[in-house]
Amino acid sequence: MSQTTIVTGLAVRELWISFRLLLLLAAYVGAGAAAALLPASLSATLVRLAVGVSMAMVAGAAVAAWSLSRDRLLGRAGWLATRSVPRGTILAGWFVALAAVSGLGLIAVGLLGWLAVATPVSRLDPVAFAATCGAIGCSSLALLALGLLLGTLLRPPAAAMGAAVASALIISVAWLALPGIATPVEALMQLPRLPVPISVAAQGSGASLAAAAVLVLVAHVALERVDL
Amino acid sequence: MPATGGASLTSSTPDALWSAPSLRALRPAAVSWTDLRRGRELDRCSLSVPVGARLLLVSEPDTTASALLRVLAGLSRADDGQVRIAGSSDPTAAGWGERVAYLGPESGLRTWMTPIETLHLAGELLGLSHDEQRRRIERAIAWTGIPPALAARSISRGGTDLEQRTGLAAALIAEPEVLLLDEPLRAIEAPERSRLLRITGRRLTVLLASRHPASEIGLTAHVAFVRNGRVELIAAVGDLERANLPLSHGGIAALADMRAMQRQAHRAVPA
Incomplete structure (x- = not known):
């Protein structure tokens, strides 16, 4: 078994035992349930879904920041490092674990969301809906990476708070202040009105993955320099 | 006395060769560091510790010895300088990573x-086979005295005592050539702590950083004193006795001062 697999499994168990895994899943499922269970018009349901998913992604970033920072502070990351586990592997383990949990949450929210919006009158394209959900997943990866970067640099409360505030700011600024660009959550809200939804989703996915890659790289560089 | 500037032989020498008189005379360096700098803690700090040495590290301020071991x-990055362990300057698993x-x-x-899960995790990270893991875990548990009843319960239930025993067992699983101990096992009663830290092995080099040198009697043969970021004294523990000084922070500092004065007086003698 590779060290990355071992560290990822350890991170998932750590999330499970500390209830952070349940918190994250509950945030995503709650967003989907709020959209699916409360009757509303199609546009209102999509807005509710987009806001709920955004909040879950913010929670994901905070959990990521808290988790890595706490691992560092308690010497757990150091324990792994003194067993020849490269620091990059520790970061990768946490990233994959958090991405897997967020992915499960997004699948749940996507299914619940589709149940809520897929009515005979709405005539939403399932491929476009799935592509938009995929783009939201890519956005969540970028926010997880941001959380891990802050978790590398700050103590747990400051890291979690900073990640939540920064994520919320990024989502709201991109949503409200950039009218010409449809971010993935914004695209979900405007899905029935978008002329080329799959193209918008692909653009959003690409931009999000690029941002995630840059943030993971910066977090890796930072983790190589900090004390464990 | 630990030799400075020891030969750069790797300690991957086969066991049979370690008993060869010529190699014992050479005393290759197990750990050496040169011109280490880190903030205000380390200032061009250099030392070479031969294979098999048991060295007590005491410092002024207290935190420097811990910072050096880190x-x-x-675990901490030096601003400058070089560290060589077991003849290698590569800290990855391919270098000295798994030897320390x-x-x-x-x-x-x-x-x-x-504790069992933790030790299996340590074994898996080292890439040990299942049988080898089991053998090493049994030995580590026997040495650290982890009660069988507690070995299969969560560490948090056993308190700090069990946590520290498990920490030592996890360190021993690697069968390291160099053991870095920074204020270890403080939660364990003194006699039992002394027993646990008398780890046998001719090839094993131990560096023990302590703020309470008096509690380390019998664990090390030599002492190094780091002051203002540099190694000021390397002496046998017996040298303190001969100078009627206790194995304490004050005693070690006094011996360092005495040696410094002797060096100064030696230099002041006209040719």
């Missing part, structure tokens, strides 16, 4: 795991 363990074990004041263990 740099050697790869570190045990600090905080165990760094996940206390929701059981």
Whole structure:
């Protein structure tokens, strides 16, 4: 078994035992349930879904920041490092674990969301809906990476708070202040009105993955320099 | 006395050769560091510790010895300087990574795991086979005296005592050539702590950082005193007795002052 697999499994168990895994899943499922269970018009349901998913992604970033920072502070990351586990592997383990949990949450929210919006009158394209959900997943990866970067640099409360505030700011600024660009959550809200939804989703996915890659790289560089 | 500037032989020498008289005379360096700098803690700090040495590290201020061990363990980064362990300057698993074990004041263990799980994790990270893991785990548990009843329960239930024993066992699983001990096992009663830290092995080099040197009697043969970021004294523990000084922070500092004065007086003698 590779060290990355071992560290990822350890991170998932750590999330499970500390209830952070349940918190994250509950945030995503709650967003989907709020959209699916409360009757509303199609546009209102999509807005509710987009806001709920955004909040879950913010929670994901905070959990990521808290988790890595706490691992560092308690010497757990150091324990792994003194067993020849490269620091990059520790970061990768946490990233994959958090991405897997967020992915499960997004699948749940996507299914619940589709149940809520897929009515005979709405005539939403399932491929476009799935592509938009995929783009939201890519956005969540970028926010997880941001959380891990802050978790590398700050103590747990400051890291979690900073990640939540920064994520919320990024989502709201991109949503409200950039009218010409449809971010993935914004695209979900405007899905029935978008002329080329799959193209918008692909653009959003690409931009999000690029941002995630840059943030993971910066977090890796930072983790190589900090004390464990 | 630990030799400075020891030969750069690797300690991957086969066991049979270690008993060869010529190699014992050479005393290759197990750990050496040169011109280490880190903030205000380390200032061009250099030392070479031969294979098999048991060295007590005491410092002024107290935190420097710990900082030095953390740099050697790869937990903190030095601003400058070079570290060579077992003849290699490569800290990855391919270099000296798996030949060194570190045990600090905080165990760094996940206390929701059981000691057995923790030791299996340590074995898996080292890439040990199942049989080898079991053999080493049995030996480590026997040495550290982890009660069988507690070995399968979460570490948090056994308190700090169990946590520290498990930390030591996890360090020993690697069968390290160099053991870096930073204020280890403070939660364990003194006699039992002394027993646990008398780890046998002719090839094993131990560096023990302590703020309470008096509690380390019998654990090390030599002492190094780091002041203002540099190694000021390397002496046999017996040298303190001969100078009627106790094995304490004050005693070691006094011996360092005496040696410094002797060196100065020696230099002042006209040719």
